[in-house]
Amino acid sequence: MILNLEELAQEVATKTQIPTLERDVLMIFSSIISTPNFWEIAYRSARPFNQVAETLGILQKKGLIGTDNEGQIFLTPEGKKIFAELKINPLPDYYCTACSGRGISIEKLKELKEKFAKITKERPAAIVNFDQGYVTEETTISRIAHLAHRGDIEGKEIIILGDDDLVSLAAALSGLPKRVVVFEIDTRLTDFIKEQSEKYNLKIETYQHDLKYKLPLEFLNKFDTFLTDPPETIKALELFIGRGLAALKGPGCAGYFGLTMAESSYLKWLHFQSLLAEKFKVVVTEAIPNFNEYVNWDYLHSSIRNDLSFLKIKPNLNWYRSTQFRIITLPESATTNEDFLDEDIYIDEESLVYTKMEA
Amino acid sequence: MILNLEELAQEVATKTQIPTLERDVLMIFSSIISTPNFWEIAYRSARPFNQVAETLGILQKKGLIGTDNEGQIFLTPEGKKIFAELKINPLPDYYCTACSGRGISIEKLKELKEKFAKITKERPAAIVNFDQGYVTEETTISRIAHLAHRGDIEGKEIIILGDDDLVSLAAALSGLPKRVVVFEIDTRLTDFIKEQSEKYNLKIETYQHDLKYKLPLEFLNKFDTFLTDPPETIKALELFIGRGLAALKGPGCAGYFGLTMAESSYLKWLHFQSLLAEKFKVVVTEAIPNFNEYVNWDYLHSSIRNDLSFLKIKPNLNWYRSTQFRIITLPESATTNEDFLDEDIYIDEESLVYTKMEA
Numbered sequence: 001m002i003l004n005l006e007e008l009a010q011e012v013a014t015k016t017q018i019p020t021l022e023r024d025v026l027m028i029f030s031s032i033i034s035t036p037n038f039w040e041i042a043y044r045s046a047r048p049f050n051q052v053a054e055t056l057g058i059l060q061k062k063g064l065i066g067t068d069n070e071g072q073i074f075l076t077p078e079g080k081k082i083f084a085e086l087k088i089n090p091l092p093d094y095y096c097t098a099c100s101g102r103g104i105s106i107e108k109l110k111e112l113k114e115k116f117a118k119i120t121k122e123r124p125a126a127i128v129n130f131d132q133g134y135v136t137e138e139t140t141i142s143r144i145a146h147l148a149h150r151g152d153i154e155g156k157e158i159i160i161l162g163d164d165d166l167v168s169l170a171a172a173l174s175g176l177p178k179r180v181v182v183f184e185i186d187t188r189l190t191d192f193i194k195e196q197s198e199k200y201n202l203k204i205e206t207y208q209h210d211l212k213y214k215l216p217l218e219f220l221n222k223f224d225t226f227l228t229d230p231p232e233t234i235k236a237l238e239l240f241i242g243r244g245l246a247a248l249k250g251p252g253c254a255g256y257f258g259l260t261m262a263e264s265s266y267l268k269w270l271h272f273q274s275l276l277a278e279k280f281k282v283v284v285t286e287a288i289p290n291f292n293e294y295v296n297w298d299y300l301h302s303s304i305r306n307d308l309s310f311l312k313i314k315p316n317l318n319w320y321r322s323t324q325f326r327i328i329t330l331p332e333s334a335t336t337n338e339d340f341l342d343e344d345i346y347i348d349e350e351s352l353v354y355t356k357m358e359a
Numbered sequence: 360m361i362l363n364l365e366e367l368a369q370e371v372a373t374k375t376q377i378p379t380l381e382r383d384v385l386m387i388f389s390s391i392i393s394t395p396n397f398w399e400i401a402y403r404s405a406r407p408f409n410q411v412a413e414t415l416g417i418l419q420k421k422g423l424i425g426t427d428n429e430g431q432i433f434l435t436p437e438g439k440k441i442f443a444e445l446k447i448n449p450l451p452d453y454y455c456t457a458c459s460g461r462g463i464s465i466e467k468l469k470e471l472k473e474k475f476a477k478i479t480k481e482r483p484a485a486i487v488n489f490d491q492g493y494v495t496e497e498t499t500i501s502r503i504a505h506l507a508h509r510g511d512i513e514g515k516e517i518i519i520l521g522d523d524d525l526v527s528l529a530a531a532l533s534g535l536p537k538r539v540v541v542f543e544i545d546t547r548l549t550d551f552i553k554e555q556s557e558k559y560n561l562k563i564e565t566y567q568h569d570l571k572y573k574l575p576l577e578f579l580n581k582f583d584t585f586l587t588d589p590p591e592t593i594k595a596l597e598l599f600i601g602r603g604l605a606a607l608k609g610p611g612c613a614g615y616f617g618l619t620m621a622e623s624s625y626l627k628w629l630h631f632q633s634l635l636a637e638k639f640k641v642v643v644t645e646a647i648p649n650f651n652e653y654v655n656w657d658y659l660h661s662s663i664r665n666d667l668s669f670l671k672i673k674p675n676l677n678w679y680r681s682t683q684f685r686i687i688t689l690p691e692s693a694t695t696n697e698d699f700l701d702e703d704i705y706i707d708e709e710s711l712v713y714t715k716m717e718a
Contacts, residue, residue, distance in 0.1 A: 019690075023611025030510050089513040094504040096464040099455035103462035103647065108453070145453040151389050154448040252382025266642045266689055273643060274636040283629040286682070287646040288462065323645070330625055331380075 003064070003082050011058060016050045017349040019267045028055045029083060032065065034090040036072040039315035044091055046261040046289075049352050050305075057308045071313030099142075101290045102324075104149065106141045109174075113141045116170045119196050123166060124188040126297040128353070131231040131346050132164045132186070133297045136318065140170045142291065143256065143324070147225065150326065152254040153177050156224035159247045160184075161211060161240055167227055168193055172202035181219065183209040212345065214337045215243055223247045227256045229292070229322075232263040236345035237272050238279075241327075245280060245335035253329045255282070258292040258322035263350050281334055282327040291324035303353045362423070362441050370417060375409045376708040378626045387414045388442060391424065393449040395431040398674035403450055405620040405648075407709050409664075416667050430672030458501075460649045461683075463508065465500045468533075472500045475529045478555050482525060483547040485656040487712070490590040490705050491523045491545070492656045495677065499529045501650065502615065502683070506584065509685065511613040512536050515583035518606045519543075520570060520599055526586055527552055531561035540578065542568040571704065573696045574602055582606045586615045588651070588681075591622040595704040596631050597638075600686075604639060604694035612688045614641070617651040617681035622709050640693055641686040650683035662712045 013020040064079035095101030126132035147153035157179040226244035372379040423438035454460030485491035506512035516538040585603035
């Protein structure tokens with residue numbers, strides 16, 4: 001048997017509507033021989049979830065991989081032969097274990113982390129409606145450390161656009177910012193943030209707001225730093241980053257947000273970077289891979305495709321990660337603050353839930 | 360005394376010809392109260408060297424800072440008053456000490472690091488002619504680990520454009536790549552790489568070549584990965600990255616290179632990112648700050664301005680750092696392979712040596 005990589009990539013692209021290269025497929029092959037668990041394969045491949053799933057589905061149909069009783073993936077003898085011919089190498093892991101590859105240490109912030117863990121213990125569960133899924137406590141505290149390291153939080157006015165991660169509580173607990181403002185669509189979250197901030201005497205201004213609607217005038221040009229973690233359609237990225245920029249005071253202010261490989265192809269990343277450079281004219285000063293680690297959410301299996309045996313097993317790690325971007329505004333930067341009412345900002349072909357929606 | 364930040368930023372911009380914001384000045388102020396050593400202030404500010412030097416020069420003239428016998432910087436009583444009024448906070452350091460903030464650990468590569476240190480012991484000194492300045496051994500080995508982690512070196516054909524960092528020797532020593540090719544202008548370096556590779560039986564193809572001249576045809580579309588560390592004029596960035604892209608086989612290949620804050624303003628970063636997204640149509644998958652740490656070079660003091668007392672002291676750390684970028688090519692990507700003969704690719708207004716040249 002000969003495996004035609006070009007045809008395989010083309011088949012994956014056609015079925016998923018996600019641009020797929022031979023090298024994407026080879027990267028997924030390298031991940032397959034690095035770990036037997038689908039979710040870890042998806043994590044190490046750093047490729048769109050549905051591209052990884054479809055590629056493995058085709059390999060399974062061709063008899064190159066199989067799954068055992070527990071849904072773990074193995075290469076069949078035929079698969080082993082083909083992988084050997086293709087000289088597929090496993091991927092070594094060189095991420096620093098002390099900081100989980102972030103480069104930012106929270107060693108000095110143990111007390112903050114404990115307080116944050118305590119007050120967020122009863123946090124609302126992530127729900128599918130607003131594309132929720134929150135990050136680990138380590139991630140939230142690492143964000144605070146990162147902002148502090150860059151001079152973007154101490155004595156500053158910060159705004160958080162969408163806060164299922166509860167960054168507002170961590171920021172206020174740190175005692176560093178001058179002002180913390182949250183805009184969040186989900187009343188479960190605004191209620192929770194209000195409750196905890198009253199209980200622990202934290203100064204946070206919390207507003208229930210659907211960010212499809214423009215920011216109220218009194219919040220424009222009032223902040224030094226914004227944080228957000230948008231859904232990953234181009235429209236949502238444009239919307240959330242645009243709103244964040246509209247809230248900033250002017251040149252030299254900072255914005256922080258995450259972008260995944262799991263729901264965004266390289267082509268979407270390129271479109272997005274073009275938007276940053278050409279439309280918003282902001283500079284990316286950092287893009288730290290693997291910075292944001294998401295806690296596995298309850299609705300995962302009910303929201304994705306369920307036609308492949310290896311998808312039925314539970315993740316063996318927090319597989320869904322994102323790259324943390326930091327941007328800085330210049331005198332040249334531009335934004336708008338218009339309503340975005342006509343479009344679905346939550347789902348495109350690269351979303352985790354897309355194939356389920358189509359099925 | 361009242362310090363007008365807008366006027367100060369404007370004065371720095373006029374004198375240095377580097378775009379300077381009030382927030383740049385405030386960041387430099389925060390660094391001043393974080394450390395008394397000029398070079399550490401320049402490092403922590405993450406701003407153009409000449410912008411930092413000029414800002415401190417003006418503060419000194421205004422009597423807000425002074426220098427002691429050793430050239431260490433302190434705030435005068437007047438300076439303390441003004442910094443207190445401006446509520447300047449020191450910058451905490453949250454970089455992970457285990458990986459120096461890179462997120463990539465070389466713990467597992469101790470042997471490679473020792474071998475590399477041994478064979479590069481007699482390396483040629485950095486000289487000013489070709490804007491040289493090499494990175495620490497830890498940095499070079501971290502680059503190898505980073506490439507390995509991403510599947511960009513094992514079994515791959517790699518090309519290095521300019522190699523005062525001797526990445527070629529580290530790559531060949533690792534035993535991972537299928538092919539290692541170096542283009543380098545400096546015969547001291549090509550001779551050294553040839554000598555060591557013969558002595559230690561490492562397979563490296565080394566070519567003496569001025570990259571202002573296009574790559575020979577037989578090297579086009581032949582590589583999986585390129586590495587480079589260009590001078591930081593826009594022309595040089597365009598030239599080196601363009602040559603790297605021309606050498607790559609096609610979509611899904613990777614390029615790695617550094618960019619500093621010390622010699623590149625945010626505006627230059629923006630122009631450069633626009634070039635990547637619009638002209639080359641490549642995607643930035645990572646931009647890791649502080650990844651590349653340069654060994655202090657002998658010609659530093661003879662090449663920069665010498666009119667400020669605090670510049671005369673020796674650096675107390677490897678202060679010159681750069682952000683490591685990783686880019687990926689797409690089917691949409693484009694490049695050229697033309698000669699660049701008319702322009703000075705080494706120096707612009709933001710170069711360390713610029714004010715010296717003007718003096």
